[in-house]
Amino acid sequence: MKHTQLYIYILLGFLLSTLSLDAQSNKQKALEQQRQQILKEIKEFRAILQGKKKEEKSEISLIEDLTYKVRKRQNLIRVTNEQANLLTREINTNQKEITSLRTQLQELKDDYAAMLVKAYKSKSEQSKVMFLLSSDNFKQAYKRLQYIKQYANYQKEQAEAIKAKTKELQDLNIQLSKQKEDKQKLIEENRVAKRELEKELKEREVLMASIKSDMSKFAAQIKKKQQEADRLDKEINRLIREAIAASNKKAGKATSTGKFVLTPADKIVGDNFESNKGKLGWPVSRGVIKSKFGKGRSLTDSSVEVNNPGVKIATEANADVKAVFNGEVSKIVIVKNGNPAIIVRHGNYLTIYTNLSKIYVKSGDKITTGQVIGQVFTSKSSGEAMLGFRIYKNSQKLNPQYWLAK
CATH class of the missing domain: 2.70.70.10 (Glucose Permease (Domain IIA))
Structure with missing residues (x-):
């Protein structure tokens, strides 16, 4: 009964942790797709800007370009932060799972060791034969034979369970190492993105300061563009x-x-x-x-x-x-x-x-x-x-x- 309960707890724990990891993995994939899309848009916009004619652009056009880049960069940083935070949660979950797996593995090993000691004490074929021959009747002998077979099978199952649990632990350690590398990479990419964002914000600030003295002219330009848009909509x-x-x-x-x-x-x-x-x-x-x-x-x-x-x-x-x-x-x-x-x-x-x-x-x-x-x-x-x-x-x-x- 003790062994059956242990297996049930191990199985339930494995299923729950698998479901949780799958949900986190799906969210991580969605965030990565979102991040790659933002990176693609930033790259595409940079290529479009480089392909523009070299004539001097209007201040309004420059401000719009910079604002677009700033917003995209802020969105990239936000998504990357979400990814890093999710990885942190996944790493913590996996570390807890590793601790749990180690405990389960030790229990299996202790149980298996006790079983081996017991098997060693009655290892001779003669003792098994005597165990069968000392039966009171054929029915009891048959039951004892079934018990010997079940015990042997249980030993094999315990050995297989230890092997499987050891493999699971090794795989989880590899996954944990990969997650730590991914997190470090995201943190570094975010540092670069933040430096670019600071640079673009300063450029925009300087440009906005340069046109403050003539805001009425630019307000008129904006109003004219809006009037044209309204006429088109109408x-x-x-x-x-x-x-x-x-x-x-x-x-x-x-x-x-x-x-x-x-x-x-x-x-x-x-x-x-x-x-x-x-x-x-x-x-x-x-x-x-x-x-x-x-x-x-x-x-x-x-x-x-x-x-x-x-x-x-x-x-x-x-x-x-x-x-x-x-x-x-x-x-x-x-x-x-x-x-x-x-x-x-x-x-x-x-x-x-x-x-x-x-x-x-x-x-x-x-x-x-x-x-x-x-x-x-x-x-x-x-x-x-x-x-x-x-x-x-x-x-x-x-x-x-x-x-x-x-």
């Missing part, structure tokens, strides 16, 4: 309403719900688009999301809140813009004092590509996934190329980051 929303109304009228089902009435063919396209959520190709070959969807803080002035209807992707100068999915060009958007945009329909979904310099399609064109439909506008003074990308379901704005492939 025009896009108007064109979407018109497109829905025209499509529904053509289908003979005029409605004011703000939703497309879908034909069977339109429904297939919309369903296919929806099934590719998180798998859509990027609208440019190379780029990083510099401004996220929804409410956030301005890259220029952190005290100012902005509400982006899509994402802004920093990319290479004169980059080609590609359709993210099969569809039909619904509208070409032209606004006064602004750059054109393209609205592409995919059933009851719309993708919108803004801040273009060239357009290679026209309204009504059928387009395919990956087809080049235009070119991103590139600032002559700074070399900055920024594509605006949006996704709508009917007239509802969606977060493109949930739809684009990682």
Whole structure:
């Protein structure tokens, strides 16, 4: 009974520790994926900046670039800290497990040693034969024979259990050593990241101080950019309403719900688009999301809140813009004092590509996934190329980051 309980406790302890370690391991993998994605974005943005023209950039552009880098660096440090802290917890868990395993191993060895001593005292074949022959009847002799076999099997099981527990202990020691190395590596990488962050924060501080004397001029520039963005949003929303109304009228089902009435063919396209959520190709070959969807803080002035209807992707100068999915060009958007945009329909979904310099399609064109439909506008003074990308379901704005492939 004592041995059975010992095995049950060992088994339960092993299962619980395995489940805990698996959960920690999965979280560690998720954090590492997140860290690698941030590192990739930092590298990509650095490459984009190096590829820009060498003309002097505006102070606003410089501040936006530095703010983006600072935010990415802060996020990298946060994720790396989480990884290091999780590793610390895993190391502590494993050290406790090693202590427990050593105790269990010693108990098994003590138990096995006692068994060997007992076996030694009655080791002769003669004593076993006498043990059987001294039975009162055949039934008792049979039971004694079964006992001898069970005892021999139990000895083998104990030996195997000691071997297995020793191997488990060795594996855990190797794992612990690897975890300590990983933690040290993360700590060192974080030191480097913090030094880079301090450098970027100082650069931004110096730049912000240099423009304080002429804040009115930069405030006017920011206001002008916001007015242009507002005009574009207003025009896009108007064109979407018109497109829905025209499509529904053509289908003979005029409605004011703000939703497309879908034909069977339109429904297939919309369903296919929806099934590719998180798998859509990027609208440019190379780029990083510099401004996220929804409410956030301005890259220029952190005290100012902005509400982006899509994402802004920093990319290479004169980059080609590609359709993210099969569809039909619904509208070409032209606004006064602004750059054109393209609205592409995919059933009851719309993708919108803004801040273009060239357009290679026209309204009504059928387009395919990956087809080049235009070119991103590139600032002559700074070399900055920024594509605006949006996704709508009917007239509802969606977060493109949930739809684009990682």
